[in-house]
Amino acid sequence: MAGLSFDLIALQLFAGLALGAIYVLFAIGLSLIFGMLTVVNFAHGAFYMVGAYVGLYLISIGGNFWICLVAVPIAIGLFGLAVERVLIRPLYGRGIDYPLLLTFGLSYVMVECVRIAFGKTGYPFDTPEILQGAVDIGVGYFPLYRLFVIGATAVVLLALWLFLEKTSFGLIIRAGARDPQIVRVLGVDVSKVWLIVFGIGTAIAGFAGLLAAPLQGVIPEMGGTILAEAFVVTVVGGMGSIGGAVLAGLLVGVVVSMTSLFAPEMAKVSIFALMAVVLIVRPQGFFGRAGLMS
Amino acid sequence: MANKVNKAGSISRRRLLTTVSAGAALAVSPFRINLLQAEEAPIKIGFPVPLTGPYGAEAQDQVRAGQLAVAQFNDAGGLNGRKAELVVRDDKLNPGEAATRTLELVEKEKVNFVVGSLSAAVQLAINNVTKERGVIFNSISQSDAINEAADFSKYTFHEALNPHMTSGAVGRYAFAKFGKKVAFLTADYAYGHEMVRGFLEVGKEFNVENLGDIRHPLGTTDFSTLLPRLQALKPDILCISNFGRDQQIALKQATDFGIKKSIQIIAPLLSHASRVAAGPQAFEGVVGGCSFYWGIEDKFASTKAFNDAFRKMYDGKLPTDYGALGYGGVRTVLEAVKAAGSVETDKVVAALEALKYDYYKGPQYYRKCDHQSVQSVLVIKSKSKDLRNESDVFEVLSTEEPNEKYLRTCEALGHKS
Numbered sequence: 001m002a003g004l005s006f007d008l009i010a011l012q013l014f015a016g017l018a019l020g021a022i023y024v025l026f027a028i029g030l031s032l033i034f035g036m037l038t039v040v041n042f043a044h045g046a047f048y049m050v051g052a053y054v055g056l057y058l059i060s061i062g063g064n065f066w067i068c069l070v071a072v073p074i075a076i077g078l079f080g081l082a083v084e085r086v087l088i089r090p091l092y093g094r095g096i097d098y099p100l101l102l103t104f105g106l107s108y109v110m111v112e113c114v115r116i117a118f119g120k121t122g123y124p125f126d127t128p129e130i131l132q133g134a135v136d137i138g139v140g141y142f143p144l145y146r147l148f149v150i151g152a153t154a155v156v157l158l159a160l161w162l163f164l165e166k167t168s169f170g171l172i173i174r175a176g177a178r179d180p181q182i183v184r185v186l187g188v189d190v191s192k193v194w195l196i197v198f199g200i201g202t203a204i205a206g207f208a209g210l211l212a213a214p215l216q217g218v219i220p221e222m223g224g225t226i227l228a229e230a231f232v233v234t235v236v237g238g239m240g241s242i243g244g245a246v247l248a249g250l251l252v253g254v255v256v257s258m259t260s261l262f263a264p265e266m267a268k269v270s271i272f273a274l275m276a277v278v279l280i281v282r283p284q285g286f287f288g289r290a291g292l293m294s
Numbered sequence: 295m296a297n298k299v300n301k302a303g304s305i306s307r308r309r310l311l312t313t314v315s316a317g318a319a320l321a322v323s324p325f326r327i328n329l330l331q332a333e334e335a336p337i338k339i340g341f342p343v344p345l346t347g348p349y350g351a352e353a354q355d356q357v358r359a360g361q362l363a364v365a366q367f368n369d370a371g372g373l374n375g376r377k378a379e380l381v382v383r384d385d386k387l388n389p390g391e392a393a394t395r396t397l398e399l400v401e402k403e404k405v406n407f408v409v410g411s412l413s414a415a416v417q418l419a420i421n422n423v424t425k426e427r428g429v430i431f432n433s434i435s436q437s438d439a440i441n442e443a444a445d446f447s448k449y450t451f452h453e454a455l456n457p458h459m460t461s462g463a464v465g466r467y468a469f470a471k472f473g474k475k476v477a478f479l480t481a482d483y484a485y486g487h488e489m490v491r492g493f494l495e496v497g498k499e500f501n502v503e504n505l506g507d508i509r510h511p512l513g514t515t516d517f518s519t520l521l522p523r524l525q526a527l528k529p530d531i532l533c534i535s536n537f538g539r540d541q542q543i544a545l546k547q548a549t550d551f552g553i554k555k556s557i558q559i560i561a562p563l564l565s566h567a568s569r570v571a572a573g574p575q576a577f578e579g580v581v582g583g584c585s586f587y588w589g590i591e592d593k594f595a596s597t598k599a600f601n602d603a604f605r606k607m608y609d610g611k612l613p614t615d616y617g618a619l620g621y622g623g624v625r626t627v628l629e630a631v632k633a634a635g636s637v638e639t640d641k642v643v644a645a646l647e648a649l650k651y652d653y654y655k656g657p658q659y660y661r662k663c664d665h666q667s668v669q670s671v672l673v674i675k676s677k678s679k680d681l682r683n684e685s686d687v688f689e690v691l692s693t694e695e696p697n698e699k700y701l702r703t704c705e706a707l708g709h710k711s
Contacts, residue, residue, distance in 0.1 A: 005526065007526075008522060008523065008526045011522045011526075012519065012522055012523070015518050015519050015521075015522055016519060018518065019516060019518055019519060022516075120345065120346065120350045120351075120354060121350060121351040121354065121567070121571055122351065122539065122542070122571040122572075123571065124571060124572050124573030124575075124576070126573060126575065127550065132550075133550075133552065134550065134551055134552035140522060140525070140526075141525075141551065141552050142551075143518075143547075143550035143551055143552075145550060146518065146550070215516070215543075215546075215547065215550075216515050216516070216542075216543045216546065216547075217539075217542055217543065217546065217571065217572060217573075219350075219539065219571075221346070221347070222515070225513065225515050226515070256519055257519040260508075260519035260520050260523070261519075261523055264508045264509055264510060264520060265482060265509050265511075267510075267511075267519065268511050268514075
């Protein structure tokens with residue numbers, strides 16, 4: 001194929017970072033829930049999908065995309081709270097595979113319910129008008145909406161960081177993740193902390209689903225593919241590490257993008273090749289704490 | 295040797311006599327109808343299609359229209375009162391799953407025929423099973439390989455278009471009109487490969503320059519890392535050979551990247567259900583082919599009749615391209631059953647081969663050597679303005695009339711002439 005120009009490589013790198021931002025946004029909720037609760041949430045993709053459907057529904061009854069940006073995370077967060085309270089809580093202290101199997105089953109139930117309510121066929125989801133089209137970013141044209149997604153991801157990350165690092169509730173969450181026993185002895189209701197963490201994690205999943213909808217439309221199975229990629233990001237970044245998820249998400253995006261340039265057939269495999277290499281060199285991932293799974 | 299043949303011949307003659315006399319006795323009996331209804335099971339048509347997965351939207355239309363063909367057959371009295379039944383299975387777009395489901399349909403459900411599939415690869419898996427068991431299979435999905443001697447059997451029929459015909463028709467239209475520099479974005483499996491081969495073949499007549507072919511796995515949800523490269527190749531035409539949800543997402547994201555501003559996008563097949571699922575913006579201005587569009591009802595009485603019957607059965611909904619194939623695939627088999635007066639495989643094969651039919655899109659027939667349905671190919675363009683109803687999605691630009699010269703020759707496919 002024709003030669004590679006500097007602009008193309010730069011644009012490709014940028015496309016990789018933009019793709020990485022989507023991985024980060026999706027994986028961050030997964031990583032948060034795992035890091036704090038040691039729950040491997042297999043229903044994360046289903047929450048993501050429901051987020052897109054809630055957005056679709058709100059727009060169909062007269063809402064707009066900007067309202068959805070606020071309403072969808074709240075709705076999915078509340079849904080997540082209910083799931084934690086009713087289904088996950090009874091399983092704490094029973095070993096990591098109990099909530100894993102539960103959420104795995106739950107994801108099937110959620111996908112099937114959406115199929116019943118909205119049908120098996122996908123729906124279009126238009127990009128909001130002022131975010132349509134492509135803009136010149138110096139090295140080539142790039143869709144405006146994807147730039148918006150990068151910005152939205154940055155805002156979510158910043159808010160999450162401020163919340164965890166700068167508020168007293170964030171302090172309790174971090175303490176609870178490190179030693180729930182002591183936190184409980186100090187008179188803090190740990191179960192309430194876990195409830196809220198699960199709610200935040202699912203809210204971010206719903207938010208990510210809404211942001212993904214204008215990129216690829218809405219379909220009940222949309223959470224399935226991205227879940228595999230998000231697990232790779234979480235594993236590479238280190239299970240439970242938010243900083244690790246950010247670094248790994250961006251790295252995976254760039255690796256996919258660069259592989260696409262030179263050997264497009266290998267793009268999908270490259271993600272797993274990267275994971276294999278990282279696991280061999282550093283089994284706990286970039287910033288993971290060893291022994292979290294045991 | 296000659297002796298043996300004679301012997302076999304005499305046995306079959308004797309058997310024929312017994313059957314005929316038994317049949318005659320039954321025919322004069324007053325209990326005939328009761329007996330038939332009590333003893334004869336329905337004519338079962340196995341229908342494996344990918345109801346879940348990236349081609350789900352199209353597969354559901356196949357089922358709807360297949361049901362219509364069965365309902366019409368039954369309403370018209372069936373085969374002397376014997377009714378037909380569609381046994382639908384989800385093959386999940388997976389060759390292994392499809393083979394298992396088909397085997398189950400043949401062995402457990404004891405289906406008389408198999409119609410269905412929606413994948414160039416999966417249909418070969420189904421065909422492998424049916425050909426081994428000697429069951430008629432009418433494929434309603436694109437494939438070139440199924441015509442070739444290696445995969446073909448006398449039980450194999452192909453109601454759908456094949457990639458050679460489709461890409462040929464679209465290529466002849468597009469290369470003459472939009473330019474000679476072509477880049478390809480292709481689903482990395484049989485369907486995509488066969489389409490690109492077809493485009494390059496017809497491209498030779500037009501001195502088309504192939505700038506590059508980027509392949510993506512089936513079920514890709516993000517094309518953002520492939521599109522900048524395609525754009526940098528600066529083609530006149532970007533040919534996107536994928537299907538279902540892959541097509542929806544690829545066209546949507548290509549639109550987002552502003553590719554349509556300087557490049558004409560063509561697709562070998564534009565799927566009606568995908569256009570509806572992706573919305574008008576994503577498909578706007580894209581030129582492609584199809585086997586059927588409801589809008590040709592002004593031209594063919596059969597299309598009008600099919601549309602009306604479909605509308606009546608499904609609350610005013612209009613049939614789609616793949617729906618029409620489901621209808622055609624089931625109806626041809628049932629009409630052949632009627633013509634043969636039997637569900638016996640060999641007789642139905644002969645009846646299908648003899649069929650000259652016009653059930654939904656103008657005249658068609660199965661070519662003798664490979665059982666490929668010789669039929670028209672429509673070249674269409676997706677519209678986004680002045681839509682009269684939710685099914686008003688395409689504009690027919692031209693029609694390539696049914697003609698064997700647009701098919702690969704029987705010799706090229708490895709059949710004895």
